[in-house]
Amino acid sequence: MLVRFGVSLEKELLSKLDGLLRAKGYTNRSEALRDLIRQSLVQEEWSQGKEVVGAITLIYDHHKRELVNKLTDLQHDFGELIVASQHVHIDHTNCLEIIAVKGSPVRITELADRMRAIKGVKHGQLSMGTTGKDIK
Amino acid sequence: MLVRFGVSLEKELLSKLDGLLRAKGYTNRSEALRDLIRQSLVQEEWSQGKEVVGAITLIYDHHKRELVNKLTDLQHDFGELIVASQHVHIDHTNCLEIIAVKGSPVRITELADRMRAIKGVKHGQLSMGTTGKDIK
């Protein structure tokens, strides 16, 4: 169910906001504000330990001995988190692997830390998203 | 070619570091320091406008009218950036889409902004990685 409420603000602030929204490709002020609201709520889900969704993005050198085995082992140890994964060959040496995960923020962070710590993994980043269940 | 250099630091700082590394799953101090170094270099690649790799993670409600068409249109408009994408059905309503991108930081950021602005996209996050080419 949609509800509606009013926001009052300085004319100059509104015109600044409109400029920013145009630059970011919004066609609709309400949608932009909903996005700001949702962003705050997603941060809250992570800090409150709710079930969340994330993406672990790794760049690694697949020539490194044992790396692929260790990555696979970890994916089994944390099997309850792994939803899917995607592999891209960036060049002869470098692979990009993006692992979609769902579960508790603490466990997901632990998995990301462990993957980053593997020798040959050059860079690892955890992107913090939401299941969308409680974020309409 | 591997080279070696010495780092001197307070004994207490080293022991704190070792504790942190154990907690994060490192078995090797050098590897941990290399990771800290690489992390700084990847930030630098993004701020210097080098060719980089990223992942755009979207959560959206696929029932929203026009959303899928708009996402597809954008992927064509920014076609030179898109490497691959992966789609996961989180539940009856919510989809997770992770798009692997490669190109200039400015263009990638613009694409992420545009995708986030589409109505029905509840959350969008840009994860900033590297091609690994200059990060050994």
Next chain:
Amino acid sequence: MLVRFGVSLEKELLSKLDGLLRAKGYTNRSEALRDLIRQSLVQEEWSQGKEVVGAITLIYDHHKRELVNKLTDLQHDFGELIVASQHVHIDHTNCLEIIAVKGSPVRITELADRMRAIKGVKHGQLSMGTTGKDIK
């Protein structure tokens, strides 16, 4: 001049928002949304290179030889940025110094980098604020 506009959103999203606002001490929904808007605008000021305000927070060991001289020299080299500074003795060894700065984001970032690089400075952080001039 105050203007007013309407935002429409899902009832459940609004009730989540209200919960978050209570937790953060807001008594007023409009004020919370204005804060989200201003936060986006301040980020934009930094990325667009507008005149901004910041605070550089340093923790250092004042016993380190030459440290205080180097900090003073830097404050003179970047004199056009420095607005004021505040010094707190945390314990026998550690000082907290907070330097209020105003100027271009690039110069401020350079100053913060330089200060952090001084031997004996244990931690340095740049807090990114606004002059408030264009943020009503």
Next chain:
Amino acid sequence: MLVRFGVSLEKELLSKLDGLLRAKGYTNRSEALRDLIRQSLVQEEWSQGKEVVGAITLIYDHHKRELVNKLTDLQHDFGELIVASQHVHIDHTNCLEIIAVKGSPVRITELADRMRAIKGVKHGQLSMGTTGKDIK
């Protein structure tokens, strides 16, 4: 007591690192690595709930009714955290106030949230530092 350990890495990675350090004003590789290490440890202090130091940077319009009283009341309610504060007149309307705090990360974050929520506070940022006690 100073100890020394060796780090081995690819020659190319080292030369990239050296370039970055020059750009940031480091004259010494060890000092740069110590800074990266300390930065990780300070993050850990905040996430582990250790006693930490911070700076809350506020920009506000001092003409707003009740604002100054509310800020003062809050500083008394959270009195055990407040170490010192500094006030700068940016222009006729805007004040910059930087409050140095020491205590538990949770309480400090709560105080920053409350201050940001006051009507007339345009922007508030929490900078996360350390007491330096355990960070040599």
